[in-house]
Amino acid sequence: MNEAGFLQILIYLTALLVLSKPLGVYMARVYQDESIVANTWFAGLERGLYRLCGIQDKQDMRWQQYAGALLVFNLLGLLVVYGLQTCQDLLPLNPQALPALASDSALNTAISFATNTNWQGYAGEASMSYLTQMLGLTVQNFLSAASGMAVLVALIRGFSRRNTSSIGNFWVDMTRTTLYILLPLSLLLAIALVGQGVVQTFDPYATVKLQEPLTYTTPAVDADGHTVLDAQGQPLTQTQQSQEQSLALGPAASQIAIKQLGTNGGGFFNANSAHPYENPTPLSNFLEMLAILLIPAALCHTFGFLVGDSRQGWTLLAAMTLVFVALIFVTVPAEQHGNPALTGLGIDQTASNQQPGGNMEGKEARFGIVNSALWAVATTAASNGSVNAMHDSFTPIGGMMPMWLIQLGEVIFGGVGSGLYGMIVFALVAVFIAGLMIGRTPEYLGKKIEAFEMQMAAVIILIPPLLVLGGTALAVMTEAGKASILNPGAHGFSEVLYALSSAGNNNGSAFAGLSANVPFYNYLLGLAMLVSRYGLMIPVLAIAGSLAAKKHVPVGPGTLPTHTPLFAVLLIITVLMVGALTFVPALALGPIVEQLHMLAHP
Amino acid sequence: MTSYFKPAATLLLLMTIITGGFYPALVTLLAQSVFPAQANGSLIRDKQGQAIGSTQIGQGFSQARYFWGRPSATAPYPYNATASGGSNLGPTNPALRDAVAQRIQALQQLDPDNHAPVPVDLVTASASGLDPQISIAAANYQIKRVAEARRLPESKVRDLVDSHIEPRQWRVFGEPRVNVLGLNLALDAAAQTSRP
Numbered sequence: 001m002n003e004a005g006f007l008q009i010l011i012y013l014t015a016l017l018v019l020s021k022p023l024g025v026y027m028a029r030v031y032q033d034e035s036i037v038a039n040t041w042f043a044g045l046e047r048g049l050y051r052l053c054g055i056q057d058k059q060d061m062r063w064q065q066y067a068g069a070l071l072v073f074n075l076l077g078l079l080v081v082y083g084l085q086t087c088q089d090l091l092p093l094n095p096q097a098l099p100a101l102a103s104d105s106a107l108n109t110a111i112s113f114a115t116n117t118n119w120q121g122y123a124g125e126a127s128m129s130y131l132t133q134m135l136g137l138t139v140q141n142f143l144s145a146a147s148g149m150a151v152l153v154a155l156i157r158g159f160s161r162r163n164t165s166s167i168g169n170f171w172v173d174m175t176r177t178t179l180y181i182l183l184p185l186s187l188l189l190a191i192a193l194v195g196q197g198v199v200q201t202f203d204p205y206a207t208v209k210l211q212e213p214l215t216y217t218t219p220a221v222d223a224d225g226h227t228v229l230d231a232q233g234q235p236l237t238q239t240q241q242s243q244e245q246s247l248a249l250g251p252a253a254s255q256i257a258i259k260q261l262g263t264n265g266g267g268f269f270n271a272n273s274a275h276p277y278e279n280p281t282p283l284s285n286f287l288e289m290l291a292i293l294l295i296p297a298a299l300c301h302t303f304g305f306l307v308g309d310s311r312q313g314w315t316l317l318a319a320m321t322l323v324f325v326a327l328i329f330v331t332v333p334a335e336q337h338g339n340p341a342l343t344g345l346g347i348d349q350t351a352s353n354q355q356p357g358g359n360m361e362g363k364e365a366r367f368g369i370v371n372s373a374l375w376a377v378a379t380t381a382a383s384n385g386s387v388n389a390m391h392d393s394f395t396p397i398g399g400m401m402p403m404w405l406i407q408l409g410e411v412i413f414g415g416v417g418s419g420l421y422g423m424i425v426f427a428l429v430a431v432f433i434a435g436l437m438i439g440r441t442p443e444y445l446g447k448k449i450e451a452f453e454m455q456m457a458a459v460i461i462l463i464p465p466l467l468v469l470g471g472t473a474l475a476v477m478t479e480a481g482k483a484s485i486l487n488p489g490a491h492g493f494s495e496v497l498y499a500l501s502s503a504g505n506n507n508g509s510a511f512a513g514l515s516a517n518v519p520f521y522n523y524l525l526g527l528a529m530l531v532s533r534y535g536l537m538i539p540v541l542a543i544a545g546s547l548a549a550k551k552h553v554p555v556g557p558g559t560l561p562t563h564t565p566l567f568a569v570l571l572i573i574t575v576l577m578v579g580a581l582t583f584v585p586a587l588a589l590g591p592i593v594e595q596l597h598m599l600a601h602p
Numbered sequence: 603m604t605s606y607f608k609p610a611a612t613l614l615l616l617m618t619i620i621t622g623g624f625y626p627a628l629v630t631l632l633a634q635s636v637f638p639a640q641a642n643g644s645l646i647r648d649k650q651g652q653a654i655g656s657t658q659i660g661q662g663f664s665q666a667r668y669f670w671g672r673p674s675a676t677a678p679y680p681y682n683a684t685a686s687g688g689s690n691l692g693p694t695n696p697a698l699r700d701a702v703a704q705r706i707q708a709l710q711q712l713d714p715d716n717h718a719p720v721p722v723d724l725v726t727a728s729a730s731g732l733d734p735q736i737s738i739a740a741a742n743y744q745i746k747r748v749a750e751a752r753r754l755p756e757s758k759v760r761d762l763v764d765s766h767i768e769p770r771q772w773r774v775f776g777e778p779r780v781n782v783l784g785l786n787l788a789l790d791a792a793a794q795t796s797r798p
Binding site for chain 1: 606607608609610611612613614616617618620621622623625626628629630632633634636637640641642643644645646652653654655656657658659660661662663664665668672678679680681683684685686687688689690691692693694695696698699702703706718719720721722723725726727728729730731732733734735736737738739740742770771772774775776777778779783786787790
């Protein structure tokens with residue numbers, strides 16, 4: 001890696017860590033119910049919302065009630081997104097007259113956006129009307145993110161409260177997250193992105209005159225849409241000419257801002273943040289990449305602040321950052337090294353001040369290798385899933401790192417809220433293991449960790465691998481599953497494993513060669529997304545309820561300190577051990593075999 | 603569960619109005635008043651006011667007299683800006699090697715004396731299929747061909763390329779690059795002004 005690349009990574013990490021502290025403290029204030037915006041019209045708006053909805057905002061909920069409210073709210077949101085897609089042809093703000101989506105695709109997308117996965121089975125500019133993008137997708141970008149953060153805050157209250165059955169009010173946590181955290185940040189980011197060239201308009205697609213007229217061939221089709229065959233049974237082609245290029249536009253910036261900030265990741269356009277209208281410049285790329293990890297990193301400080309010991313937040317943040325940095329320095333060199341399969345053709349893959357070099361297939365010239373690989377690591381460390389380069393075309397090792405980061409359970413930063421509650425569950429497992437070693441009842445943050453918490457933690461840690469490995473096995477054993485694979489050999493298996501990893505951990509990125517917009521994958525991945533989201537959220541809330549009811553245990557001589565570098569290392573080992581032991585056999589069949597194959601037959 | 607239905611439905615409706623209606627409308631209003639050119643697609647217009655491209659979106663070029671951009675994998679034709687996307691070919695897929703070999707051949711056919719290794723970004727498909735830019739190396743590689751096809755001195759074309767280099771943003775971010783459509787428009791404009 002050259003100096004310029006190293007410098008960009010350094011600036012990125014510095015900006016992330018510096019900004020995370022003030023934002024984390026601000027968010028803690030939002031959740032502490034200190035009226036940070038008292039006497040402003042915002043506070044009046046908040047009270048008005050509660051009154052209109054008949055919400056008793058001072059009334060706290062037991063964990064079962066909290067889960068119930070969350071599930072009903074998310075289910076209704078899911079139905080709205082489904083409904084908008086299946087009748088968008090009848091609704092306004094559809095200037096391209098796009099037809100309604102097929103029901104399997106619409107269901108997959110509705111689940112995908114309600115669960116904060118934002119897997120993109122559809123091609124945005126070719127299938128979603130402006131109205132669907134705004135009222136369906138943008139709204140769920142906010143609300144699914146706020147749902148995840150609400151569950152995290154409820155879990156934190158489990159530690160900070162004692163001898164109580166209540167863990168907060170879901171409606172209030174959801175509303176305050178949206179109004180005071182997500183909306184202001186999104187507004188700022190959206191305007192900055194437009195300044196860089198991200199489009200934001202309700203006008204129909206623009207038409208421009210081509211500099212060099214275009215000639216291309218398409219398969220000939222008859223009136224019914226069937227391909228016409230010639231006498232030998234070969235499909236007939238027809239030559240077409242065009243003088244024009246149609247440019248897809250839309251209200252993109254407003255959606256992209258929250259897509260990045262809320263670890264959503266579902267793009268306005270098919271190519272996601274590789275599309276020049278979605279991510280036009282290196283600066284827009286920096287801002288979008290920063291937005292991926294900003295809230296997940298800041299929430300660590302929110303956690304430290306709310307449990308009254310900022311060192312606890314720093315410890316979790318340090319553990320996440322260490323793994324993140326280590327994997328950056330595997331992925332970037334892997335991509336920079338280039339593709340040995342292309343040597344001998346007479347191409348130059350060496351980096352210089354004239355070119356980025358390296359494996360440029362599926363990457364953009366303005367981002368080069370460093371920013372594409374850095375983004376890939378950030379977007380899979382967080383459960384964001386947006387892409388600025390095509391992961392399917394990464395080198396085997398370069399593509400394995402994002403896949404493994406997803407498989408670690410989306411706890412290295414992870415999704416907003418969901419990443420940190422996942423990491424706290426791993427912390428419970430770590431203190432449990434340490435407790436076994438020294439023969440004491442484990443404690444974390446002054447709460448005894450007992451059988452119930454460990455049962456729930458086991459469920460939380462086991463569900464994603466079951467979905468990923470079970471789903472992959474099912475897909476590669478069926479014709480329907482194998483029919484969608486694009487690339488031959490081990491790489492084809494990687495495409496399927498990546499898809500299930502992504503859905504089974506609510507990430508949303510893809511090895512996009514897999515044709516996933518077919519009923520088999522729409523339903524399989526939809527199910528995986530649902531189970532991994534709510535199958536984890538409900539046990540997390542159960543832990544929150546159980547912890548809140550416990551009394552506080554004072555720190556004793558047998559208490560394992562959880563704010564030390566030693567604990568950060570223990571936590572990293574726990575995460576990596578579970579992730580490695582579970583997935584190395586599957587990875588060996590995909591990227592590892594492909595890497596060996598590539599080195600053996602250059 | 604039914605007791606949650608009313609607050610959930612009402613809150614969803616209100617949040618939809620705020621985050622799905624009010625918020626995008628406000629961003630649009632601000633964007634259209636502060637950055638109207640960017641918000642509408644950074645279109646380039648000719649003297650008659652007709653839109654002839656966008657600074658952000660690439661166009662396909664295949665003639666010797668134009669600089670070529672990144673190969674585009676969009677369907678059914680390259681640089682289809684209503685169906686963005688990459689090839690998604692894996693690194694060990696023989697189809698990738700074949701495609702790269704074919705692109706090298708196409709370049710060399712119009713430039714038979716050029717035996718320099720081809721910069722990798724000139725023969726690999728971009729992620730969006732709409733990449734407006736190429737590396738400096740990829741532009742330099744094509745100077746001789748374009749100059750010969752246009753019967754211009756190489757130095758003049760080289761000066762044009764140099765004047766179209768976009769450095770790293772703020773000297774730090776991204777990669778140095780050349781906007782292909784901008785360069786080609788400048789070439790055509792130079793040809794018009796030099797005509798008697």
